[in-house]
Amino acid sequence: MTLTDASTDSALEVLAASLVTHADREGPLLPILHDIQAALGQIPSEVLKPLAAALQMTEAEVWGVVSFYHDFRQEPAGERVVKLCRAEACQARGSEELAEDLLRKAGISWGGTTADGRLTIDPVYCLGLCACGPAAQVDGRPVARLTPSTLQKLAGVA
Numbered sequence: 132m133t134l135t136d137a138s139t140d141s142a143l144e145v146l147a148a149s150l151v152t153h154a155d156r157e158g159p160l161l162p163i164l165h166d167i168q169a170a171l172g173q174i175p176s177e178v179l180k181p182l183a184a185a186l187q188m189t190e191a192e193v194w195g196v197v198s199f200y201h202d203f204r205q206e207p208a209g210e211r212v213v214k215l216c217r218a219e220a221c222q223a224r225g226s227e228e229l230a231e232d233l234l235r236k237a238g239i240s241w242g243g244t245t246a247d248g249r250l251t252i253d254p255v256y257c258l259g260l261c262a263c264g265p266a267a268q269v270d271g272r273p274v275a276r277l278t279p280s281t282l283q284k285l286a287g288v289a
């Protein structure tokens with residue numbers, strides 16, 4: 132997604148402020164990316180080049196970090212974010228079937244956001260709730276022992 136000129140200016144302001152905040156820090160890339168993500172809901176491509184230049188890295192190195200961590204988004208998430216566990220213990224308790232139902236009801240695939248911007252569904256690999264699976268996080272709140280109806284209600288697609 133390409134930002135408008137005003138949004139690009141705003142993103143560059145966030146970057147500049149974060150660079151100042153973390154100027155004396157060793158290894159400031161991740162904290163700066165977290166600042167940008169928190170302020171803008173995404174890591175816009177427009178910040179990659181100036182960020183790389185400021186940290187004396189290549190743009191490819193910065194992009195490698197952004198694309199490695201799932202929590203850094205290249206597009207803003209929906210109003211509600213459901214992170215559904217796909218790791219083994221939850222799979223054994225039916226998480227894949229839950230996921231298929233939810234994705235079909237929402238009309239999106241993993242990592243997607245509904246056209247109305249209300250819901251994003253992301254995969255996650257273990258939330259530490261293995262004994263209480265299937266588990267998920269809804270807007271950062273852990274939920275466990277999910278059934279199709281509770282998950283769909285939590286996701287707002289019931």
Ligand code: FES
Binds near residue numbers: 216219
């Ligand atoms: S496997 Fe799902 S929470 Fe651990």
